[in-house]
Amino acid sequence: MTPLVLTAIVFLPAAAAAGLLCLPRAAGRRVVLTVWTAASGAVLALTVALWAGYEHGGGIQYETHVRWIPGAGVGYHVGVDGLSLPLLALTAVLFPACALYALRETRRVREFAALFLLLETTCLGLFAALDLILFFVFFDLSIVAMYFVIAGWGHAGAARAAQKFFLYTFSGSLALLLGFIGLYLAAEPHTFDIVALSAADPLAGRSGYGALVLLAVGLGLAVKTPTVPFHTWLPPAHTEAPAAGSAILAGVLLKMGTYGFLRIAMPLLPGAWRTYALVFVVTGVVSVLYGALVALAQTDFKRMIAYTSVNHMGYVLLAVGAAAALGADTADARRLAVTGATYQMVSHGLLTGALFLLAGALHERGRTYAMDAYSGVAARAPVLAALTGVAVFASLGLPGFSGFVAEFQILAGSLGPRPVATALAALGILLTAALLVRALQGVFLGPLRLPDSPGTPRPFPDLRAHEVASIVPLLALAVVLGVFPRFVLDVIEPFSRTVLELVAR
């Protein structure tokens, strides 16, 4: 297949967004929603084709390299490998789900759809980018698009939350840019090309410089991931964002941080990464435990899920940190950890996406996220309750779902290199189980009690067909990934081998 298909995938949603904005105002909601769904569906179809044509272990494929700003060493360089392909696929799956979920959106639909399509381009572009500046451009554009989604379609406190989200992650991206410039200046000849930089290892033997660059890059990515203590933008952003926005924010945007660790920090700064790996291990463990504990204390359903994201992303950080502890006897284990980290990104994207959409459905019916306002919802909305139950158990890492495959690999792989940290992180599994099951029991089981509404009782319908159609595929995919993980692992494992070889230089 021609490499251009990748570029087509990346820019098709943006083109559709432009088309939507050119439509006459008179064009109805239906037209807009059809274009949105069709465009994101087409991206999904193309991505499936891309996957079908991908050769396992063949390195970077579908590569396009065009001169862009040659004077500054910047090029339009895109391609896919075992790390980017699963994340591209995740993005391609989550966006149509959100389009389906938002079928009943009535507020400024044209702009909403256009923003989401733009957001899709930025996400796909980021995961395809093989040039630091291209990566940075998509990284920042995603923040801009998400800012407008939260501010324009969020709940009551959205403006403030959106502002916080934007300023915080934007500051992070500036740190990232500093790091990128540091890499550029260190390389001879100067370049922003990721492939060239990872081949050259420009900072080999310059430990002070390497540490500073890693500090900048790590800080920027840590804000985006987010890790404790840079996570405080996340809960308000999630609580105020519309359901589809939350699903994309948690499902795709958070992955940009962890993706950056595996794509940039590890292969481009191997020496510094090995030296300071313990910092990332500790940050990871703290995020796991702190995220789970704070989630346990939440009374707001969506805020609780937001904190579990901190917990789940902490495992990724633990794994990539543990993978840097060299030693021939732990090679298998460390490879397992890196594979698990990548798998966790995909799994968490699907499951948290589903959980946020379900939380949105609950809010739409009860007008509140406060867990103590609900009880026994299963009596009114059995399908909502059953799907939430499945999503909750999947999210707490039950075998048969993707989360188990990811977390088992991370924990089993990290224990050898970092026994104490991993043993502590394992406690996070118990905490997530406790808090998610408690929330599930409190909201959906027990005697029926719905939030008070003045006057006539509020109708509390079960999930509608389009909501089911958007959520069930995510959960079904989580089951497929949990029972038959090989078809994804075959893609990821060669990448893990490569990245560990690069780190070991």
Place this chain on the structure above:
Amino acid sequence: MTAALWALVAVPLTAGALLAAAGRRADRYAPGAAVAVAAAVLALAVYAAVERPAAQAPLLAGLPFGLGAYGLSGPVAVTVAAVTLAVLLASVADVGAGEPRARFFGLMLLFSGAMLVTVTATTLPALLMGWEAMGAASWALIGFWWRDPARVEAAGVAFVTTRGADLGLYLAAGAALAGGSAAGTELDGLAGVPAPWLHLLTAGVLVAALGKSAQLPFSFWLSRAMQGPTPVSALLHSATMVVAGAYLLLRLRPLLAASGWGDDAAAWAGAATALTLGLVAVAQTDLKQLLAASSCAQIGFMVLAAGTAATTGGTLQLAAHAAAKSLAFLAAGCWLTAFGARTLPALRGAARRTRGAGAAFTVAALSLAGVPPLALWAAKDVLLAGALEHSPALYAAGVAAAVVSAVYSAKALWYVWHPPGAAEAARESPAAGARVPAGEEPRLPPAEPARVRPAEPSRTPAGKAASAAPADAPGGALQGAPPAGPRDPRADTDTAGPPDRSPAASAVPLPGALSFAVLALAAAGLGVLALPGPRAAVADRLGARGEAAPHAWELVLSAGLALAAAAAVWAWGDRRAPVPARLTSAAAAWLGLEAAARALLVRPVRRLAAALAAFDDRVLDRGVDGLARGAVRLARGVDRRLEGAVDGAVEGVGAAGRALGRLARRPQTGQLHTYLAQAVAAFTVLAAVFVLVR
């Protein structure tokens, strides 16, 4: 051959998932479909146990998903499949037509399928997958009547407790991987993991097994698990879930031995549980609670066997206990349905009124008591022979625990066979409250399904009218139920003897009768396998040749002790036991284990969580906000101070320029004489400079 092995686990899991997902639409077909699937699974299990196939599929890098039915796995898989079939047959009547049957039968199949994965797993990932899925299925089954918050909470307690112990298996898998090559996670190769990791591996496996098998100190979750429907208890306590831990330890006996301390730890944990939880069982006044404590105790024997190289005995105990315990629970369920009673004083004489259930319960209880020649007597002696070889102290503890099991079994039997005589009832009715004080009542809420179960369609009057059919027996019991509302926890004890409310309810329904008969046969007759010839064959099958065999005196001693203890209890009747009340109330409350877990673990964690959440909001979040506010304040300060100063300086320069300009304009008067005067002055200065400089 391997196809049969894959089908053995795939069929129940797939069918169960489909049934559970289909929901109420499939209610009508669910029992038939589930029983058919269970029968097919049993056939597959038998085939697999005979053929002993093994199969592997790639799962993770170097960590395959392996199944095998050789060694211990085959017989245990057959036990699981057989008990599942029997319990499902009996549930057809117990879970009425108005209940969400598809969900119930689907979850039961999932539960049993997960257990089959656990017992046939040959690699740690496969084992852990079955192990954890089983825990989740047990959550859904215990909380089956989800409208009742107490049951839901019980389900949560059971799930979280067992999952806490499951962390041990995660660590064990990591240790196995870290300690050796990827092949180290094959169960058969675990004993070869090198030293530092070997200890972590052993500890992880031990903790996970003790937790799943409700051994000390995890036993309390099993008490809560009683809140589920009775068929769930019958399955959960006998062949699935709680025996998984014992199975794992028996399976990994080489690992326990290799660690140098794991076998002793397991043996003593098992012996302690067998003895202590046996005493807890003695103190119970609720039949289901008594049976639950007895499960812990009986499984303690299996764990003891795993620690003392008595695989054959442990396996026999596992199979015999599975039959006896499921039978006992099914009988208890019958009485619960028929009489709406579950405390022992309320069940007085129940066995006389329901002959089928009574006979079945008697066989089960006698077997549990270790009365010869029933199966558990023989099994226990085979496994205690291993303990004797290991250490006399362990043997003594085991024998004491066996005596205790005779005591609680005889106690249960005494109640269900002794109807309250008229005179006796008159004499004792004022003292009924004293005989069973409120403190001895388990603090579980009353849980007769007929009363607390959510209203289901069959509970409508039309449904009750049809309650002559055995399938609707709960509806029959409901007719006599007191009106809804908070029930006096002692209501059962106040009625001396079960009121015979529904004639239809006293007979065991037909499909159930079949499983009663088969289970009773197994509970009684499996002891044949303990005879020297068959035992050698079993040991051969299990790959456990050369284990200690019981001497004749051991068999005689245990038989004599069991009979003596049972007879003494029978003679003692329901008089108060001659022990301090504090001891009995502690034992009745399951030694306060759950309260301890809550006080020592749950509450501190929640307090820590609340503190961290406050820290997150008040310190971290405010810190970031403060940073932002600081930036704004800095901007204002710069605006006011620095900007004013810079601007003032620029303005000052401008003003000075203007002033200079004004000054410069002053001499420009346009009058000749001033210009002349200026010129003279200038020349004078120039001349002065010229003179001075030169």
